[in-house]
Amino acid sequence: MSGDTRTDAGGPADFEAEALPHLDAVYRFALRLAGSPPAADDLVQETFLRAYRAWAQYTPGTNCKSWLFTICRNVFLRQQERGKRHAEIVEENVNREGPGYDPINPVWSEARGVDPEGTFFRKIVDEEVVRAIDELPEEYRTAVVLSDLEGLAYAEIAELMGVPVGTVKSRLFRGRQKLQKVLYDYAVEMGYISRRTGTEA
């Protein structure tokens, strides 16, 4: 598909060849943003429609998936604004927290002596992991999903979210720590690890 040498970059054939193959990735991203399959379905359709209309602005040879993610997130955030959700409050909190984060992960300290290698993560069912991801504030969730699920580089995420690389790192690392804490607490609650005896269930 990338071997297509047509020069009419705005053409529907190119859109089909370049953009449509990313449908699964865009759907996965949309699912994590919107939270439910029907909402993700709508978000994906709106994303591709807008992407098609803006196709002339896409530079061939650049990261099409990243470009689609940008559109997807913009559509989602606009919908959120319309729905008067708490996005602005979260953004404010994120900014107040500043760019720093604690390199010493609190879960390391808690897991030390009981399960320092984090084998409990393997026991947690997928649904629970997904639920924990979905409960992260959007700024953290987007950074974690784009990095850990889609393998985007910091610079790509920064461009997509319209923030400096340092902010991406801060959101990503904080998001991972929050997620790990939620999963650790869940593992304790489920008896996968025991704080008191130090033995693995």
Next chain:
Amino acid sequence: MSIFERIGRLLAGGGSSDGNGTSSADPAGSSDDGMISCMEAVTFLQEYLDGELPEATADKVESHFDVCARCYPHLQLEESFRAAVRRAAAGQSAPPGLKSRVAELVAQAERE
């Protein structure tokens, strides 16, 4: 490298039972012998796993985790966590009908 740094490094690498053990290791800047401290290694851990470090720094971080008994579990824990996240979302692809609906939507937009 000062004697304090040496002691700190010995303590840090020697599997001391102390929780942090890196008090005498300077978190800023690597020393000239190519080694990095526990504090530096864990500070770089996320970027190391994300493949975002320059090769020379990544090599130093990797070497540290290879030889440091206390830091190695941190690396394993982070890897277990990432594997769980990837596994949880891996099976989620677009529903079968969505691609054709999107294609139809695009075709319709083209006609307009």
